[in-house]
Amino acid sequence: MISALATDLYELTMAAGYWRAGLLEPATFELFIRRLPSRRSYLIAAGLDDALEYLEGLRFSDSERAWLGDLPQFAHIPREFFDDYLRTFTFTGRVWAIPEGTPVFAGEPLLRVTAPLPAAQIVETALLAIVGFQTNVAAKAARIVDAAQGRPVIEFGARRAHGLGASLAAARAAFIGGCAGTSYVEAARRYGIPASGTMAHSWIQSFATEVAAFREFSRSFEAFGVYLLDTYDTIGAATTLIEAGLKPPMVRLDSGDLVALARQVRAMLDRAGLRDTRIFATGDLDEDRIAEILAAGAPIDGFGVGTMLSTVADAPALSAVYKLVQVERHHERVDVVKLSPGKETWPEPKQVWRVVEGGRAVRDVVAAEDESPIPGATALLTPAMQDGRRVQPSSSLVTLQEHCRQSLAILPPAIRALDAEAAFPVVISDRLAAAGLSAKELHI
Amino acid sequence: MISALATDLYELTMAAGYWRAGLLEPATFELFIRRLPSRRSYLIAAGLDDALEYLEGLRFSDSERAWLGDLPQFAHIPREFFDDYLRTFTFTGRVWAIPEGTPVFAGEPLLRVTAPLPAAQIVETALLAIVGFQTNVAAKAARIVDAAQGRPVIEFGARRAHGLGASLAAARAAFIGGCAGTSYVEAARRYGIPASGTMAHSWIQSFATEVAAFREFSRSFEAFGVYLLDTYDTIGAATTLIEAGLKPPMVRLDSGDLVALARQVRAMLDRAGLRDTRIFATGDLDEDRIAEILAAGAPIDGFGVGTMLSTVADAPALSAVYKLVQVERHHERVDVVKLSPGKETWPEPKQVWRVVEGGRAVRDVVAAEDESPIPGATALLTPAMQDGRRVQPSSSLVTLQEHCRQSLAILPPAIRALDAEAAFPVVISDRLAAAGLSAKELHI
Numbered sequence: 001m002i003s004a005l006a007t008d009l010y011e012l013t014m015a016a017g018y019w020r021a022g023l024l025e026p027a028t029f030e031l032f033i034r035r036l037p038s039r040r041s042y043l044i045a046a047g048l049d050d051a052l053e054y055l056e057g058l059r060f061s062d063s064e065r066a067w068l069g070d071l072p073q074f075a076h077i078p079r080e081f082f083d084d085y086l087r088t089f090t091f092t093g094r095v096w097a098i099p100e101g102t103p104v105f106a107g108e109p110l111l112r113v114t115a116p117l118p119a120a121q122i123v124e125t126a127l128l129a130i131v132g133f134q135t136n137v138a139a140k141a142a143r144i145v146d147a148a149q150g151r152p153v154i155e156f157g158a159r160r161a162h163g164l165g166a167s168l169a170a171a172r173a174a175f176i177g178g179c180a181g182t183s184y185v186e187a188a189r190r191y192g193i194p195a196s197g198t199m200a201h202s203w204i205q206s207f208a209t210e211v212a213a214f215r216e217f218s219r220s221f222e223a224f225g226v227y228l229l230d231t232y233d234t235i236g237a238a239t240t241l242i243e244a245g246l247k248p249p250m251v252r253l254d255s256g257d258l259v260a261l262a263r264q265v266r267a268m269l270d271r272a273g274l275r276d277t278r279i280f281a282t283g284d285l286d287e288d289r290i291a292e293i294l295a296a297g298a299p300i301d302g303f304g305v306g307t308m309l310s311t312v313a314d315a316p317a318l319s320a321v322y323k324l325v326q327v328e329r330h331h332e333r334v335d336v337v338k339l340s341p342g343k344e345t346w347p348e349p350k351q352v353w354r355v356v357e358g359g360r361a362v363r364d365v366v367a368a369e370d371e372s373p374i375p376g377a378t379a380l381l382t383p384a385m386q387d388g389r390r391v392q393p394s395s396s397l398v399t400l401q402e403h404c405r406q407s408l409a410i411l412p413p414a415i416r417a418l419d420a421e422a423a424f425p426v427v428i429s430d431r432l433a434a435a436g437l438s439a440k441e442l443h444i
Numbered sequence: 445m446i447s448a449l450a451t452d453l454y455e456l457t458m459a460a461g462y463w464r465a466g467l468l469e470p471a472t473f474e475l476f477i478r479r480l481p482s483r484r485s486y487l488i489a490a491g492l493d494d495a496l497e498y499l500e501g502l503r504f505s506d507s508e509r510a511w512l513g514d515l516p517q518f519a520h521i522p523r524e525f526f527d528d529y530l531r532t533f534t535f536t537g538r539v540w541a542i543p544e545g546t547p548v549f550a551g552e553p554l555l556r557v558t559a560p561l562p563a564a565q566i567v568e569t570a571l572l573a574i575v576g577f578q579t580n581v582a583a584k585a586a587r588i589v590d591a592a593q594g595r596p597v598i599e600f601g602a603r604r605a606h607g608l609g610a611s612l613a614a615a616r617a618a619f620i621g622g623c624a625g626t627s628y629v630e631a632a633r634r635y636g637i638p639a640s641g642t643m644a645h646s647w648i649q650s651f652a653t654e655v656a657a658f659r660e661f662s663r664s665f666e667a668f669g670v671y672l673l674d675t676y677d678t679i680g681a682a683t684t685l686i687e688a689g690l691k692p693p694m695v696r697l698d699s700g701d702l703v704a705l706a707r708q709v710r711a712m713l714d715r716a717g718l719r720d721t722r723i724f725a726t727g728d729l730d731e732d733r734i735a736e737i738l739a740a741g742a743p744i745d746g747f748g749v750g751t752m753l754s755t756v757a758d759a760p761a762l763s764a765v766y767k768l769v770q771v772e773r774h775h776e777r778v779d780v781v782k783l784s785p786g787k788e789t790w791p792e793p794k795q796v797w798r799v800v801e802g803g804r805a806v807r808d809v810v811a812a813e814d815e816s817p818i819p820g821a822t823a824l825l826t827p828a829m830q831d832g833r834r835v836q837p838s839s840s841l842v843t844l845q846e847h848c849r850q851s852l853a854i855l856p857p858a859i860r861a862l863d864a865e866a867a868f869p870v871v872i873s874d875r876l877a878a879a880g881l882s883a884k885e886l887h888i
Contacts, residue, residue, distance in 0.1 A: 002608060003630050005629040005630040005633055006608045006611070006612075006628075006629070006630045007602075007628075007629055007630075008600070008602055008603065008627040008628060008629065008641060009627050009628075009629050009632070009639045009640060009641030010627065010641035010642055010643055010644055011644075012629060012641075013641055013643075013664075013665060013668075014643060014644060014646070014647050016664065017647070017660060017661060017664045017665065018650065020660075020663075020664055021651075021660050023650055023651075027646075027650065029646070064633070067633050068629070071639060072667075072668065073639070073641070073665065073668045075667075076663075076664050076665070076666065077664060117650060121644075121646060124603070124644075125602050125603045125611075125628075126608060128603035128604070129602060129603050129604070129605055129606075129607055129608050129610075129611055130607060130608065132603070132604060133605075133606045133607050133610075134607075156452070158451075158452055158569050158573060159452065159568070159569045159572035159573050159576070159764070159766075160572070160573070160576060160761045160762075160764070161573055161577075161606065162573075162577045162605065162606035162607075162609075162610035162613070162614070162755070162760075163573055163574060163577050163578075163606075163607075163609045163610050163612075163613045164446060164450045164570060164573050164574065164609060165606075165607045165608060165609020165610060166573075166577075166606035166607050166609060166610045167450070167569075167573055168450075169606070169607045170606070183452040183453050183454065184450075184451075184452060184453075184569075185449040185450070185451055185452065185453050185456060185512070186447050186449040186450045186451075188453070189449055189508070189511050195453045195515060195517070196453060197452060197453030197454035197456075197457055197517070198454055199454055199457075199458060200454055200455075200458060200565075200568075201767070201768070201782045201784070202458070202471075202473070202565060202767070202768040203458050203461070205768045205771070205780040205781075205782065206462065206467055206471065206561060206768065206771050206780075207465075207467075208773065216461060216464075216465050217461060219464075219520075220457075220460065220461045220464055220520050220521060221457060221461065221517060221520070222520065223516075223519075224457075224516065224517045230784040230785075231782055231783070231784065232782075232783045233783065254784065255784040255785050255786060255787055256784070256785045307761045308761075311606070311760040311761040312760070313760050313761055316606075316755040316756070316757050316760035317604045317751045317752075317755040317757055318604075320603070320604070322603075323645070323646070324645070324646040324649045324650065327649070327650050329652065336649040336650075337649075338645045338649065338675055338676075339675070339676045339677065340645070340674040340675065340698065340699040340700070341674075341699050341700045342699060342700075343699055
């Protein structure tokens with residue numbers, strides 16, 4: 001259960017202000033990514049299930065209300081806000097969302113939240129933090145998996161993630177994006193992701209000799225043994241393994257010139273008849289490094305990717321925002337916009353249509369939610385929560401991963417290139433464009 | 445309570461393997477940062493208190509043990525490991541640490557952990573994730589606070605952090621590094637950090653007119669009111685505020701040319717007699733942008749920094765590692781090293797001495813822990829945990845922030861420059877250097 005205080009103070013002061021001003025009618029906010037990070041031509045929607053769990057559990061405990069009411073910022077807020085409104089507060093709203101695993105582009109609402117204005121406001125911070133991070137990691141994972149050209153990529157980033165909550169979320173999102181497993185045990189248990197691991201240098205160091213360490217490892221973990229070679233000297237360790245007569249399922253290279261070492265070790269293993277021993281590589285890898293290594297023809301069979309994936313090191317934050325698009329005033333719906341330079345928003349609740357022609361996604365259309373369906377196009381936003389309750393059970397991560405794989409497969413190849421050779425066309429409907437223009441004129 | 449499964453699988457398979465091999469004697473690991481990120485000349489130790497809380501709470505629940513024992517990787521591990529060893533497992537070790545808020549440099553152990561080998565191994569992943577992230581954020585905060593030249597910096601990054609756990613940890617570390625407050629309410633409540641907030645564009649949009657939104661805000665939050673000006677047009681909003689006769693304590697600029705707008709708004713406020721109204725700026729700020737804005741003479745009185753701080757956007761991961769330096773074999777202590785290219789380690793448990801001359805820190809010396817004290821120098825590593833229990837209560841964050849401020853103040857000014865004009869001298873003691881050399885010879 002996440003605390004209801006897991007939000008920014010201004011969400012709570014504004015909620016109190018709305019309540020005091022009687023602004024309790026439904027409002028609609030949309031969560032979207034303003035711009036794609038550099039070198040990205042898509043992101044992968046992720047984090048929805050955790051977001052829904054947060055919304056379902058949202059409550060203010062007695063001690064939280066008492067603490068909050070004592071903050072000086074709330075000195076002029078009538079006590080009924082804390083004693084009545086927040087005491088019985090739950091999230092009773094409606095959420096439409098793009099399913100996890102779907103490729104998404106800048107400006108497309110990933111979530112559309114409709115709830116009484118104070119409630120819709122309070123959840124902003126958590127929704128952004130949950131969905132923004134996982135959407136970023138899932139896309140990074142998809143890029144890395146693409147670069148690995150069918151070789152398994154294992155997520156190894158728990159130790160470098162931004163705390164253990166991030167380790168867990170990163171493992172989840174990385175699996176949706178296509179990783180074959182995770183080293184992070186809590187994620188494996190919670191989400192059913194295959195758990196994977198090797199050995200650390202400390203294993204080797206803990207024994208009097210490297211060969212003793214290898215032999216003991218073989219005794220306990222034969223079928224799952226991934227032998228780390230670089231503690232003292234990679235080629236020396238490979239020689240030791242072979243001379244000891246061990247039959248390692250896999251060896252791990254973690255430092256040095258991975259291409260040259262993989263070739264040398266492959267040749268040594270082959271000469272020793274260990275043709276089934278696979279070579280696994282780790283060590284500050286990302287999609288570019290993997291592409292380079294494979295382009296150089298390195299005989300590497302799988303990759304462990306840590307830091308660069310779990311922190312999305314080249315683009316650690318998305319410009320994820322949550323913007324008001326419609327309020328109700330005396331039961332009248334009013335569309336609203338923001339006109340801040342470089343941060344303008346489109347009014348009205350929206351739907352995103354993905355147009356697929358000949359088995360290939362050709363463009364998305366962002367339209368008002370009540371515009372007519374576009375023939376042959378799929379509506380990406382679907383109901384996720386009604387009256388504060390999920391409308392369907394959580395999907396398994398395997399299902400989400402498969403959805404991601406299939407949805408990526410129909411994108412134009414140029415969109416999946418590591419260097420973002422093209423932008424996927426995202427078109428604003430005529431009605432939305434006109435509404436945006438007239439809203440702008442209204443305020444100038 | 446953090447799950448004992450909050451670790452990498454290989455920590456648990458190695459622990460099982462050590463247990464099976466009878467390697468239960470104490471081992472010592474050290475946590476350090478291999479290299480400073482680019483443009484950094486120091487980091488700020490942080491996260492220790494959370495790390496100790498994790499160690500104190502470490503247990504395997506029955507269901508965790510059952511789940512773990514069923515993993516195929518453990519098929520050859522005798523059941524006693526799960527049914528006896530893990531059932532009664534607690535962390536009973538000793539931790540020495542550099543206090544939170546202390547500036548630290550590459551290669552210096554921030555934590556030294558001595559515990560039975562399996563236990564010392566299991567905690568690796570969590571210690572790295574907890575301490576690595578907070579150490580990184582605290583340093584980023586210190587840089588930003590330096591750039592603001594005495595103006596308050598508020599941490600606003602919860603929404604862009606890597607999930608809500610990261611939001612909490614970032615707020616904590618940013619305060620240690622010198623931030624004056626946080627927007628993240630849960631962090632304010634848990635750690636006693638001053639909570640701070642403004643208003644969002646949605647507040648303005650929720651009312652029929654901007655002036656109605658300002659008036660209602662004034663009614664509820666007079667003394668704490670920070671009026672956001674850029675929803676439609678910054679200068680127009682400033683005019684509206686003034687013409688409405690409001691007396692805002694503070695206004696917020698969030699987009700556009702902050703320098704030019706701050707000047708214009710300052711002049712408008714002054715002409716209206718609102719000399720006490722302060723100007724607060726936000727919007728993708730970091731230390732460089734703040735330095736630029738202030739160098740241009742912008743009349744800005746405080747800064748809210750979000751994304752760049754809570755994700756440490758320019759250096760989102762430290763090369764934090766946790767390396768075995770000593771094991772015991774049959775009650776004999778044996779120093780160990782790792783020789784992987786570019787990742788070599790120094791053997792032996794260590795102490796870090798900070799030498800201060802004439803009120804100025806002049807160098808650090810990394811020595812073996814049992815070398816004689818260096819006259820006039822301070823030993824940075826001090827006891828934090830003995831037999832699995834803290835040796836002293838947690839310090840308040842205010843105390844840690846003040847310790848940070850004072851410790852930074854005695855660093856050479858060049859070390860605090862945003863562009864890392866110099867590296868702080870960190871010297872390896874003669875004994876350690878000789879031990880490293882002989883260890884290397886032993887393995888070649």
